Structure formats: structure tokens, C-alpha cells
Amino acid sequence: MATKITIADLFPDDEGMILVAKDAVDGSPRHISQVINGAACGCVCFGCGRRLIARNGGDPVVRAHSFAHRPEDMVVDCTSSGETALHIRAKEIIARHCRVTLPETSVLDLDGKRLVVSPERSIDLTAVHLETAEGEVIPDVVATMPDGRRLFIEIANTHPCPPEKIGKLDAMGVDVLEIDVSRYRSYTLDDLDEIILDVAKRKLIHSAAVKALVAKLAEERRRQDETKLAEAERLVAVYRDPMIRNHMKAQAQVDELVSLGFSDFLDLDDDRPSAFIVYRRQWQAVVFDRLFKARSSVAIGAMDVVNSFSKGGWPKKEIVYTKSEYSQWIAANVAEEFKSPYEEILAYLKRLQKAGAVYQIPGKRFAMSHDLCERITAAIEKLKLPEKQRKQLLAAYRGIGALMRPEDGTLPDFDIWLESRAGYFGLTVDELLADADGDFDELIDQVDGVKEMIIAMQGFQDVEPPDEMAGLPMGGLINRLGLARLEVEERVESAQAARLKREEEAHAARLKREADERVAEIIEAAEWEFDDASPWLATPLSEHGGKTPLALTAEGPDGLKKVHAVIQRIRDDKRELNRADDLRKTMVGRLYDAVYDRIPRRDLADLWLMQSWPKLGGVRATEYCVDEKTLKLCLEVLEEFVSNDRKQGRR
Secondary structure, eight states: OOOOOOOHHOOOOOOOOBBEEEEEEEEEEEEESSSSSSGGGGOTTTTTOEEEEEESSTTTTSSSSSEEEOOOOOOOOOHHHHHHHHEEEEHHHHHHHTEEEOOEEEEEOSSEEEEEOOOEEEOOOEEEESSSEEEEEBOOOOEEEETSSSEEEEEESSHHHHOOHHHHHHHHHEEEEEEEOOGGSSSGGGGHIIIIIISSEEEEEEEEHHHHHHHHHHHHHHHHHHHHHHHHHHHHHHHHOOOBBBBBHHHHHHHHHHHOOOOOSOOOOSSSSSSSBOHHHHHHHHHHHHHHHHHGOOOOEEEHHHHHHHHHTTTTTTTTTHOOOOOHHHHHHTTHHHHHHHHHHHHHHHHHHHHHHHHEETTTEEEEOOOHHHHHHOOOHHHHHHHHHHHHHHHHHHHHHTOGGGGHHHHHHHHHHHHHHHTTTTOHHHHTTOOSSHHHHHHHHHHHHHHHHHHHHHTTTOOOOOOOTTTTTHHHHHHHHHHHHHHHHHHHHHEEEHHHHHHHHHHHHHHHHHHHHHHHHHHHHHHHOOOOHHHHHOOGGGGGGTTHHHHHHHHHHHHHHHHHHHHHHHHHHHHHHHHHHHHHHHHHHHHHHHHHHOOOOHHHHHHHHHSSEEGTTEEEEHHOOOHHHHHHHHHHHHHHHHHHHHTOOOO
């Protein structure tokens, strides 16, 4: 029997009144509007099975029509009737079609990715039963799947299956399908087939296949965790291995940093486990040194250092490239102190960053601060100052010795002399070499002064010895160079007169030769500009005091430049005249083209060209047109002529 009863009608309304009952004869659902009034309605309650009375004989405005239990049954309106009716309908649909669609099931695999256990599929069912007690639970529908396993089906209308029931179903080890029809309360019972079988939202709240796979994955995870833990313990043992070797070159860098006063940036007294086979202070010193040498121009990353150290075999090879995620897991679950080489270096870089020694740029790369670079540079300079100043002083001392001859005597031993000079300043040798307040500079100035004196005297200059000779025995050398200077002066005086005469003669000859060369040059330049250059070369130049080009050129290089300038001016004037003439010809040519284009008749065009035009100053256009500006005005006059000619009807 067709019905228009909806899912919503099956359930008591807000006042608890039953609107749908079961026909006592055929069991079909009957709406209150479909039966006769009173006990003769022939209906029973879906929930408790007792006979009902139809109250639909009066005015529905006065009392709403509904079914009611008989007074002698001593029960209130049955609230389970709607659920039972819905379950009966669902069971009928499933039993009639003997199938149902199961949703896709999935779990998260060991990598956290979704793994499909079974796809969405329609399965055939047998032995469909309604609300049959199964242990401590009464499933809405019980059926058998093709593989012989039982399937419990729960129909959810307003509330999903409660947790306590799910727990009991799970303990029974059967597959449990929950079908949610809450969105379809407005659908009639005759339209439920596709909804129950395929369309309504559904989920397997328990699946033996899912449970089995979850258990399998759990076992696999347990085995992996055991393997992971065993490997972690092995790596921790490697990390804690106390075998450390001393790297002499790296230790030298440690010692240098300590001597410079930067020991705070190193773990000098370090006995903690390490990811390296060299002492922590040593690889820290190398990292610190690289940061300093790179300055701010090149940033350094922890992985850059790991790769570099790996070439030297510094990281323990078993843990050299341990991933941070695994390393952090080991620290959290096995050994709190464990770190990979990368993490140890990164931690050191961040420690330097916290101390203000370095700053970080994007990409976890670090560069040393400018202030610290300056501090290190200054400390290095201070540390190396004594040796640097000793070498400087020794070089100056040896420079003086190289200028002396055997007859001048010999210099004392450098160290003996240096000690005497330190005493002169009231200092020890170490204090003098480390001095930055002026005493050392004064000593260097004294030695340099002696050297400059010797060089000057070797050049036969008459110089006075400096007041302070830096404690050097220079008497013999000064006497020898003084006598040599007097001998040279005598030879120079005798040769000076002859040299002066030769120079005067050579100078006069040179002046004449240069004058002849200038005159020849200007004659050649003039012949390029004039067909006959002689008249022009003999013509007085008013702008140059009436001197002729030849006379002006003979005076000197300045006169030559002036004559060249006159020739260049003449050349420029000629070039400008030629350029203006070429431009005029071009403009006249364009004017002819425009006139012949605008005045088709050749005789009229020629007549226009021969006429004088007031707007052109009373001259012909061909005479007026010399450049772009005058051509433009000529074309304006032409356009006016053509326009007036057309207005007068002439062609």
C-alpha cells in the first residue's frame, strides 16, 4: 500500500502524541488521518504492540488528532514507536533488496598517510532480522555478509549509536554499519529504499578488517619502535664513546683565541659526550675562526660546517648525518644529551648569537658581528705587535749595516744594541717592543734618521748629523762620506763651466730647430686650406697685433696654437657655409615636392614658385626656404593658396 507518511511522522510530536500506528492486520503504517475514529481504527503501537485508540473525530483546532493507548493499559504514550517503525521499514527494505552499500574504510599507515582498507562497495545480504538480541545488545538489523560474517546495522535518526553500545559491539568482533537518516526526515517511507541502501551517510563504526589491519600496523610499529630504540641506543653509545683525539692545528687556534682573550666563546674544560672525534673546544675554535675570516660578506650554515668537517673525518661517522627529527627523538626518549653533529654546531652558533657574537640571516645562516670582528682584529694586532715591531726595527738596523763599508767599522750585535736602547728609555726589551705610547716610534725615527743621513751623504749632500744617533757608531762612515763629498764638489766645479757653455749652444740650436719645425707644420696646414698659402702666411693678423702667421708661429708653441686656431676658424666657417647650402638645397627640394604634390598643374606650380609672397618677406619661396623653420612657413603659405584656390572653384 502506497503511503505519504514521512520519517518525521513516525515520531511523536513535541507534545508526545503518536501520529502513525501499525495496522493490526497487515502491519503497514497508518497515519491518524487514514483511520476511523475510536477503538475501531484497528491499529496497534509500533513500540509496545498494544491496541490504540484513534482520536480524530473532533475539531483538530480544539484537540489535535493522534493515537492514544487505552486507559486500562496504564501506560503513557510510547516514545519508542517511531524508532521501531523506522527500523521495521529499514529491515523490510534491506530484506527485500538483500544488499546494502558499505562505505570506504581507511586507517593511517606508519607514515601517517591514509591507507584504504576496503573501497566503497555494495554487498549482498542474507538472513536479515530485526532487533534480535545479540548478547547484551539488540542491534536494529542483523544480517549475514557473503563471507559468512554477521553484519549489525544501526539506523541513526536523531542520535548516533552511544559509546557504551559501540563498546559492546566492538567486543563481539562483528562488523557494525551505522546509517544516518537524520537529513531525510521529510522523505516519505516509500522513498527510503535508495536512501537506506546507498545514499544516506554511513560509516562502519566497527570493522573486523580495519581492526585486523590496525592490530597489524600496531605490531609493525612496535617492531619498528624496538628497532628504532635499539638503533638509538647504539648511536647513543657511539655518542658517549670517550675516544677523542687531539688535533694540533685546531688546538693552535684554541690557544690563539685564549691568548687573544676570547676564551668565553669556547668550552675549554669540556668532558661531555660529543658527536665529534676531536675535542669540542677545537672544532668550536675552527668554527669561530671561519666566522671571523668570512666576516659579514659570507654567512655560514651549520650544514656547511658539517660537510666541511666530514671531509676531515671529524664527526663520528655513525651519526654524522643523523636527521634532526630522529636526533630529537633520541634526546627525548633515550639520552637527553644526544645531539647530531649538525645540532651541536647549530647549538654553538645560536650560543654565539645569544652572546651577540653573530647574527642570523634567513636560512639558518650566521655571520659574525662587525663589532666582534673589530675587537678580534684589534686583539690580533696587539698580540702580534712585539714581533711585528722587532722585525721592523731589525730591518731598519740591517738597512744601516748594508750601507756601511769595512773601513767604516761594524755595528754591534742587534740584541745587545736593542737591550741598550731599551735601557735608554727606561724599559725592558719586551716593554719597548710592546710599546704603543711613543717610545718605540721614537727609536724607529732615530734609526730612520741615521739611515736618511747616510743616504743623503752618499748623494754628496751637505747635511748635519741628527742630534740622536740611536747609539750607533757612525763616526768613521761620516768622515769617509764627508771627504768624498769635498772631492766631488771640486770635480763638479771644474766641469760646470764647460757644461754650461755646451748647454747654451745646444739650447740655441734646439730653439732654432723647434722654430723651423713649427713653421714647416703651419705651412703644411695652410696649404690644405688655401690654393696658394703664401699670401695668407704673409698677411698680418689684426687679432694678434698685426703679426703674420709665420712670425707668430716662429715665436713659440703658443704662437703655433694661435695660428692653428685661426686656420681652424677659417675651416669651420667654410664647413658651416657648405652645411647651410646643403640644408637650403634639401629644403628647396622638399618645397618643390610639396608644391607639385599640392598643385597638380605644373604651370601653376611653377608660377607659385616664381611669385613673391608678402608673408615670406616679399621674396620668392625658393629664396626664403633655407631650413626647417622657413620650410614650414612656406608650406603654410602654400596651404593657404591651395585653400583659397579651391574656394574660388579653380582646380
